[in-house]
Amino acid sequence: MATAEIAVDRAALFEFLTRMGDNTLILGHRVSEWCGHAPVLEEDIALANTALDLIGQTQLWLGLAGEVEGKGRNADALAFLRDAAAFRNCLLVERPNGDFGQTLMRQFLFDAWHHVMLTALTKSEDPRVAEIAAKAVKEAAYHLERSSDLVIRLGDGTDESHARMQRALDDMWSYVGELFIADDADRAVAEAGIAPDPASLKPEWEAIVSEVLREATLKAPTSAYVHKGGRRGVHTEHLGYILADMQFLQRAYPGATW
Amino acid sequence: MATATLPSLDEVWHWLSQVPDPEIPVLSLVDLGIVREVAWDDDTLVVTVTPTYSGCPATGIINLDIERELNARGVAKVRLERRLSPPWTTDWMSAEGREKLRAYGIAPPVDDTAADGRSLALARRLASGSNLTVACPRCGSAQTEKVSQFGSTACKASYRCLSCLEPFDYFKCI
Ligand SMILES: [Zn+2]
Numbered sequence: 312m313a314t315a316e317i318a319v320d321r322a323a324l325f326e327f328l329t330r331m332g333d334n335t336l337i338l339g340h341r342v343s344e345w346c347g348h349a350p351v352l353e354e355d356i357a358l359a360n361t362a363l364d365l366i367g368q369t370q371l372w373l374g375l376a377g378e379v380e381g382k383g384r385n386a387d388a389l390a391f392l393r394d395a396a397a398f399r400n401c402l403l404v405e406r407p408n409g410d411f412g413q414t415l416m417r418q419f420l421f422d423a424w425h426h427v428m429l430t431a432l433t434k435s436e437d438p439r440v441a442e443i444a445a446k447a448v449k450e451a452a453y454h455l456e457r458s459s460d461l462v463i464r465l466g467d468g469t470d471e472s473h474a475r476m477q478r479a480l481d482d483m484w485s486y487v488g489e490l491f492i493a494d495d496a497d498r499a500v501a502e503a504g505i506a507p508d509p510a511s512l513k514p515e516w517e518a519i520v521s522e523v524l525r526e527a528t529l530k531a532p533t534s535a536y537v538h539k540g541g542r543r544g545v546h547t548e549h550l551g552y553i554l555a556d557m558q559f560l561q562r563a564y565p566g567a568t569w
Numbered sequence: 570m571a572t573a574t575l576p577s578l579d580e581v582w583h584w585l586s587q588v589p590d591p592e593i594p595v596l597s598l599v600d601l602g603i604v605r606e607v608a609w610d611d612d613t614l615v616v617t618v619t620p621t622y623s624g625c626p627a628t629g630i631i632n633l634d635i636e637r638e639l640n641a642r643g644v645a646k647v648r649l650e651r652r653l654s655p656p657w658t659t660d661w662m663s664a665e666g667r668e669k670l671r672a673y674g675i676a677p678p679v680d681d682t683a684a685d686g687r688s689l690a691l692a693r694r695l696a697s698g699s700n701l702t703v704a705c706p707r708c709g710s711a712q713t714e715k716v717s718q719f720g721s722t723a724c725k726a727s728y729r730c731l732s733c734l735e736p737f738d739y740f741k742c743i
Binding site: 353356357360362363365366367368370426438441442445446447450451452453458460485532 | 658717719
């Protein structure tokens with residue numbers, strides 16, 4: 312299948328694709344850490360299925376990233392053999408799981424962005440990007456529906472669950488902002504019509520979040536401080552621990568298969 | 570098999586309609602709508618398959634099952650291709666497949682109810698406590714409630730019947 316190459320810097324496109332794939336990879340890994348530990352069986356299964364969707368999407372994004380890069384690296388090589396500084400996920404997805412409420416709040420804030428982003432990407436000028444987005448957006452819609460539902464139920468729940476959800480929101484809030492800040496790579500793919508300008512996603516994200524928070528009786532923090540760096544490879548200490556766990560097998564036994 | 574005549578594509582479709590889905594064995598891969606195309610490329614049979622969900626762990630097994638079935642039918646050269654677009658939808662599930670699901674105890678997808686991420690509609694739906702109506706596959710009652718968005722696999726949700734009290738899986742619309 313011949314695909315018309317769009318005039319865009321290959322490095323910028325690779326950067327964009329690893330940002331998409333690393334977000335889903337790291338969040339997928341984080342969520343999978345709950346497997347066998349969730350408060351109730353149904354939620355345990357739901358978390359595992361969400362993780363599975365995210366890891367599946369990772370294979371598509373990182374698979375394409377490897378193709379675009381053209382150095383013979385496939386999705387597995389990119390996932391298992393890069394060091395922390397080469398990862399391009401936002402800091403939000405590497406936040407520790409905390410309690411169930413924190414995991415859900417992180418998921419909700421991400422899902423709202425993810426759904427808006429994927430919806431925009433279905434109109435990408437690059438058909439390879441558009442077809443992955445068209446596939447993933449249907450899954451992300453279910454993720455958003457579930458996390459919105461639970462944020463509302465727990466936020467507008469008991470005093471204890473409300474307090475925990477408010478604390479989770481306060482903790483996670485400052486890690487979302489970097490998703491809306493453009494750099495040169497973002498501008499290059501936006502100009503080529505491959506992806507939207509990150510800032511353009513904010514109004515819709517805010518509309519979803521403010522509505523769900525209102526139903527959940529939760530208050531968005533007013534602080535404008537933004538933690539950033541993940542998207543250019545400057546991570547918190549948490550990513551190193553995730554990678555140590557996730558990459559151990561391939562690092563210790565290179566090329567191991569089963 | 571260089572000189573032998575190749576089996577017709579109708580025959581190939583018929584064979585594939587007898588390969589069960591590894592996770593829901595009452596459905597065939599054709600019932601599920603994931604076999605998108607079969608075609609001959611010289612003496613190689615090209616089978617184009619689309620994944621249900623991105624992370625469906627059955628994808629690898631499905632490819633193996635297709636290859637094994639076709640090899641057993643005498644097709645020596647099989648090539649599997651993945652097609653993402655258009656993305657798989659439960660709309661492609663055959664009427665026969667839906668009936669088989671119900672008889673198996675899984676409520677079939679209710680068309681046009683896929684999640685769409687529209688928060689306004691979502692919040693209203695949540696606030697009013699209403700949900701889509703999924704009939705119980707055992708007793709047919711419409712008095713059912715969702716227990717969880719995700720059931721035993723990503724493609725299913727967990728429901729409970731309020732009439733006969735049985736829990737059941739619902740094959741989500743996507
Ligand atoms: Zn019933």
